Every structure is written in structure tokens, then in C-alpha cells.
Amino acid sequence: MNLKLVESIAGAVLYEGYLLYPYRPSTIKNRQRFNFGVVYPQSYGLANNEPWSMQTDCLMTGDMQMRIEARVRFLHLLSRDNSDGRVGWQEAVEREVITPEIGPGIGIQVPFEFPREVKSENGVARRQEKVNGLIEIAAEQVGERLSRLTVRIMNLTPFESAIPSGMQDCNDETRNEARAETMLRSFVSTHTILIIREGEFVSLLDPPDEWREAATACHNIGTYPVLVGEEGDRDCLLSSPIILYDYPQIAPESAGNLFDGTEIDEILTLRILTLTDEEKREMRECDEWARQILDRSEMLTAEQLLKMHGTLRGGEHE
Numbered sequence: 001m002n003l004k005l006v007e008s009i010a011g012a013v014l015y016e017g018y019l020l021y022p023y024r025p026s027t028i029k030n031r032q033r034f035n036f037g038v039v040y041p042q043s044y045g046l047a048n049n050e051p052w053s054m055q056t057d058c059l060m061t062g063d064m065q066m067r068i069e070a071r072v073r074f075l076h077l078l079s080r081d082n083s084d085g086r087v088g089w090q091e092a093v094e095r096e097v098i099t100p101e102i103g104p105g106i107g108i109q110v111p112f113e114f115p116r117e118v119k120s121e122n123g124v125a126r127r128q129e130k131v132n133g134l135i136e137i138a139a140e141q142v143g144e145r146l147s148r149l150t151v152r153i154m155n156l157t158p159f160e161s162a163i164p165s166g167m168q169d170c171n172d173e174t175r176n177e178a179r180a181e182t183m184l185r186s187f188v189s190t191h192t193i194l195i196i197r198e199g200e201f202v203s204l205l206d207p208p209d210e211w212r213e214a215a216t217a218c219h220n221i222g223t224y225p226v227l228v229g230e231e232g233d234r235d236c237l238l239s240s241p242i243i244l245y246d247y248p249q250i251a252p253e254s255a256g257n258l259f260d261g262t263e264i265d266e267i268l269t270l271r272i273l274t275l276t277d278e279e280k281r282e283m284r285e286c287d288e289w290a291r292q293i294l295d296r297s298e299m300l301t302a303e304q305l306l307k308m309h310g311t312l313r314g315g316e317h318e
Contacts, residue, residue: 006193006228006236009248013240014073014094014189037074037222037241039133039187041159056151056192056239057218058225059211062199063145067101069195070137070151074187076114078128079180080287090183091287093128099137101197104147107138129184132156142214146202151192151239157185191223191240200234203227203246272297 016036038051045052060066075092097112116130136152159182194201202208204225207215225239227246238244272294275283283290 037190039155041157053154055221059202066199067197070099071193072097074190081125110135194237201237
């Protein structure tokens with residue numbers, strides 16, 4: 001398994017939509033972000049018809065020697081409030097929970113918790129609320145040498161107070177505050193990396209005919225599992241809230257993550273370079289990710305920018 005390649009794809013998924021052009025906290029789309037893969041607290045989800053769990057179903061082949069490990073990853077948001085009156089901001093910390101290995105016919109539950117933390121430094125107060133979750137993982141044999149793996153992620157964080165009744169009748173400020181408090185207790189950009197030993201995963205996008213019915217019976221909720229790694233590898237699978245094909249790749253011309261998969265690196269980079277000095281100042285003061293984008297864009301050479309302009313890949317002309 002090419003773990004470096006897998007991590008690069010998973011990292012892009014993790015931060016997709018985290019911060020959008022023009023990369024400033026004062027812009028509406030960054031103050032009211034659209035987050036992918038949100039798993040809300042159970043109480044909130046049930047009351048508001050929002051997802052409080054995520055489920056991955058996939059197929060794998062092998063004998064009783066198979067061993068499967070799940071790595072659940074998400075962003076744990078924290079609130080940053082500035083004493084100088086500047087716009088507040090939600091930063092993020094990466095979280096990962098690794099389950100023990102299991103084999104066919106085995107099911108386990110893995111509870112996890114990340115604590116509440118409050119810090120104040122240099123006029124900036126950061127608050128991160130506690131989150132609690134549970135991972136259920138089980139492997140069930142469904143045919144000769146064929147098993148179905150199910151991974152379910154649940155957000156069991158206790159949460160009641162910040163959601164007013166009749167929220168649809170609240171003013172925008174109250175609604176935004178309530179949403180911000182909810183997001184602090186949610187799992188954001190939730191996804192799962194599955195690793196198999198002594199066995200192979202089956203593509204759900206293009207399964208062999210003999211297993212097509214079993215593939216159709218897989219029930220994925222809020223996530224889309226695909227094979228990852230080098231073309232032809234079947235020892236790793238990424239289940240993410242973003243629809244991908246098997247073996248997704250990061251373009252080698254890309255200088256780094258821009259957090260917006262719907263745009264082209266060249267266009268975004270050129271837009272960044274045209275920002276005013278005041279806009280760049282706000283971008284630098286946003287957070288470390290925004291600073292990295294700006295610094296990286298300003299250091300690109302003409303040759304690196306030209307490489308982003310267009311590359312023809314694949315296919316042969318006769």
C-alpha cells in the first residue's frame with residue numbers, strides 16, 4: 001500500500017471546503033460555510049432530521065486469515081474569539097480514531113472521546129467543546145470467500161441547550177449562533193480509511209459479475225467508498241462524503257491544497273495574487289492554513305504557474 005498517496009487523497013477530502021476564496025473570515029461564504037461529511041450530535045440530528053451517524057458498507061474477499069483495520073478521521077472545530085473586535089472564526093483540529101483489527105465473523109464497538117479545552121493567549125480565546133462518539137465495525141460472510149464489512153460512526157455527544165425551539169422562526173443572528181454551537185460538537189469532513197491484510201477489497205463501482213448483486217445490497221449512508229492507492233491495488237479503501245472514482249489522484253502540478261475542488265488551481269492562484277494589500281493582511285490573520293496558501297502563491301515561479309495551465313494525460317493517438 002502506498003500510504004503517502006492514500007494520505008494525500010484523504011487529506012484533500014478532510015479539508016475540502018474548509019476555507020473558500022477569497023480566503024477571508026469576513027466573507028459570507030466563510031462565515032457560513034458549507035461543510036461536507038457532518039455527523040451531528042444525536043439529539044440535534046433526531047430533532048432536526050439531520051444525520052447523526054455515517055455508515056460504510058463494502059465487500060472484501062479472502063479466508064479466515066483476513067484482518068481489517070478502520071481509521072476514522074474528522075475535523076473537530078474550535079471557536080476563536082478576538083478581543084480586538086475582529087470577526088470570530090472557527091478553526092479545526094484533526095482527529096483520528098484507529099480501531100483494533102478484526103476478522104470475518106467478528107464485530108466490535110470502539111467508543112471515543114475528545115475533551116473540552118479553553119485557552120487564552122495574546123488576546124485570542126479558543127474554545128473547543130467535548131465530543132463523544134462510537135464506532136461499530138463488523139465483518140459478515142455473505143458468500144464463498146466473500147464478506148461484507150460494515151463501519152458505522154455515531155455522534156453521541158450530549159447536546160441540548162443551544163438549539164431553540166421553533167428555530168425556523170429565529171432571526172439570522174440567533175440561528176447562526178445556534179448553528180455555530182452545534183458545529184463545535186459535530187464531526188466535520190468525516191471519512192474512513194479501511195486497510196485489509198491477507199485479503200482484497202472489491203470495487204463497488206465496477207464489481208465482478210458474480211458479486212454484482214452483493215455489491216448492490218451494500219448500504220452506504222452519507223459516504224462513498226472507493227479503492228485508493230496505486231492503480232490495481234486492493235488493500236485500501238477510502239470512504240468519504242465526496243463522490244470519487246476508484247484510484248483518485250492529486251494532480252502533480254498542484255502546489256498545495258486550495259480547499260476548493262470545484263475550482264482550478266491556476267485560476268484560484270491568479271485570483272489570490274490580485275488581492276489588495278488589505279485583503280492579503282486579513283487573509284494572513286485568518287489562520288495558519290490561509291497564511292500557507294498566500295505565502296505559497298506569492299512564491300510560485302512563472303514556470304510553476306505555467307505547469308498549472310494545462311496538462312494532457314492518458315490515451316494514445318494513432
